[in-house]
Amino acid sequence: GAVVSQHPSRVICKSGTSVKIECRSLDFQATTMFWYRQFPKKSLMLMATSNEGSKATYEQGVEKDKFLINHASLTLSTLTVTSAHPEDSSFYICSAKIQGRGTEAFFGQGTRLTVV
């Protein structure tokens, strides 16, 4: 149980285009999901907290118009990188907490984004 699936696992896109990454909780409902960015050999940097049915809460320094987050259902959150540039290339990871159980966070397998 508690499986979080991210799609796609890898994506290459051209500069100026937008890319959507999906995060799904497969066997539980998640009122809260988190989006992280990870640079090579670095720790996870929280980008935003995504709450079902409301606007995401972005961390300081994260451009909300650049990284659009939508959490339309209890099992799906999406991160859209708009007008992508090479500096947006990174490993993006989502996590989700089980509704009603506010402790354990379960992570997706990550999405490797390369902008060329």
Added chain:
Amino acid sequence: GENVEQHPSTLSVQEGDSAVIKCTYSDSASNYFPWYKQELGKGPQLIIDIRSNVGEKKDQRIAVTLNKTAKHFSLHITETQPEDSAVYFCAASMAKAAGNKLTFGGGTRVLVKP
């Protein structure tokens, strides 16, 4: 906000030996401390966690200790195996509500040499 420091950044051990990773946190209100293992190109996987009302927790070859007074917690891996090679992250949060976020340490790259 919370700040988590993790040491060492890299750790090389011989197969069969023990590995210890240490973390300190700054916010005394933090009460939930998970450890994650991340293999190359994959997302972090929860391997063990501990809450502030417990001083030690063990799961087979893995154990975690917590010293609330000193605000530090440690991961102990005994009888290490090559498949234990990965990056390990500690984290801290206040687990009173679903929205509370994790603050991660910088990570420890563990290499178990056969």
